Structure formats: C-alpha cells, structure tokens
Amino acid sequence: MANSTSSAAPVASAPYEVPAQTRIGHVHLQVTDIDKALGFYRDILGFQVVQRFGNQVAFISAGGYHHHIGLNTWNSLGGPPARKQGAGLYHTAILYATRAELAGALKQLVKANYPLTGSADHGVSEAIYLDDPDGNGVELYWDRPREQWPLAPNGEVQMYTRALDLNGLLAEA
Numbered sequence: 001m002a003n004s005t006s007s008a009a010p011v012a013s014a015p016y017e018v019p020a021q022t023r024i025g026h027v028h029l030q031v032t033d034i035d036k037a038l039g040f041y042r043d044i045l046g047f048q049v050v051q052r053f054g055n056q057v058a059f060i061s062a063g064g065y066h067h068h069i070g071l072n073t074w075n076s077l078g079g080p081p082a083r084k085q086g087a088g089l090y091h092t093a094i095l096y097a098t099r100a101e102l103a104g105a106l107k108q109l110v111k112a113n114y115p116l117t118g119s120a121d122h123g124v125s126e127a128i129y130l131d132d133p134d135g136n137g138v139e140l141y142w143d144r145p146r147e148q149w150p151l152a153p154n155g156e157v158q159m160y161t162r163a164l165d166l167n168g169l170l171a172e173a
Contacts, residue, residue, distance in 0.1 A: 027092045028070035031134045032079050034058050037071045040132050044112045045094070045105065045140075068094075081135035091129070091137030102126065102142040103172035110170070119164040123150040124157060126164055 031037040034055050041047045047060040050067050056074065059067035069092070082088065096102040106128055109116065117137075118129040127141035150158045 026068050026070060027089075028072060029089075029092065029132075029134070029136055030076040030082075031071050031073060031132075031136075032076050032081070033133075034071060034073060036133045040114075041069060041071065044108055044114055046108065076134075082137075084135070089136065091139045093127075093139040093141060096140065096142045099126065099142050099169070100172045102128070102140060103169050105140050106166065106169055107173035119166055121160075121162045121164045123160050123162075126169065128164075128166075 029037070034052070034057070038049065038058060038060075041060055042049060047062060047069065048064075050059045050061050050065075052058040055077070057070060057072040059070050061068045096105065109128070109130065114130065116128060116130050120127050120129075123144075125141045125143045127139050130138050130140075132138055150160070152158045
C-alpha cells in the first residue's frame with residue numbers, strides 16, 4: 001500500500017466570533033457588607049431584590065429578571081474596599097434604554113447627595129461614573145441610536161470623550 005500524505009495547503013479558517021446576539025447576562029460583585037451594598041444598588045439605583053441569603057448573597061434585578069447583579073460576601077465580608085490599582089474589574093456598566101431614564105438615575109444620585117467620579121459624552125453614548133460603597137466602579141449610561149454614532153470616513157465607529165452637560169441631562173428627568 002502506498003503512503004498517502006496530503007500535499008494540499010492547510011485551509012485558512014476565519015477566527016471564531018461570538019454570535020452577534022450574545023449579551024452579558026449578569027455581574028457578581030464581592031462586597032464587604034450586603035446591607036451597605038443594598039443601600040446603594042436597591043435604595044439609590046432602584047434595583048429590586050430577587051433573592052437574599054442572609055449576609056452572604058443578594059440577587060438584584062431590573063424588571064423581574066432572575067438577576068442582573070449578584071452581591072456576595074463569600075471572600076470579602078468585612079474586608080477592605082476594591083483595589084484601584086492592578087488587575088480586576090474596572091467598572092460595571094448599567095445600560096438605560098433612554099436618555100430620560102439615565103436622567104432619572106442622575107436625579108436619584110443628586111437627591112441622595114451621592115458623589116460622582118466623572119461623566120462623559122462618548123459620541124455613541126452618554127455616561128455617568130461613580131463608585132459603589134465598596135469602591136467598585138459603576139458606569140450608568142444610555143446608547144444613542146446607531147444612526148447617530150460618529151463614524152470615520154472608512155465607516156469605523158469613532159468614539160471620543162467630551163464633557164457631558166449634566167444640567168442638560170438633569171433637565172430631562
């Protein structure tokens with residue numbers, strides 16, 4: 001029997017791409033105190049508690065989903081706040097459906113006298129930045145409709161960072 005080896009060149013395959021409809025389902029945050037975390041996520045931002053297990057974990061959501069955010073103290077009960085330097089989660093981004101809804105969230109933060117760490121107009125979105133009580137970064141934002149996104153001549157999205165008019169945003173609340 002003759003030795004049969006293929007002399008055909010390997011076929012280049014396209015790199016795998018995650019399906020376009022894939023979404024981030026939820027985030028799980030380590031917090032130092034469940035009640036303190038709920039004071040922020042439930043009482044200020046308005047998430048609803050779906051389920052709670054004492055001082056170890058709480059699952060919270062918007063609109064009755066099983067959970068958008070898990071808060072746990074499994075490895076962090078009474079510990080130090082989140083690190084600002086080194087590897088780790090930079091922020092959790094919470095997407096609002098409309099600019100008016102984002103304005104409502106900003107109004108709640110102002111009412112609670114909760115400090116912001118920043119805000120920005122990114123062209124594709126408008127965002128408010130803050131830290132939760134444990135120092136975990138939080139971004140509250142809304143996306144402009146795709147047809148309003150800034151594009152380069154080659155069609156690529158051209159995000160930028162410009163000042164966000166917080167008073168103009170609040171006027172929509």
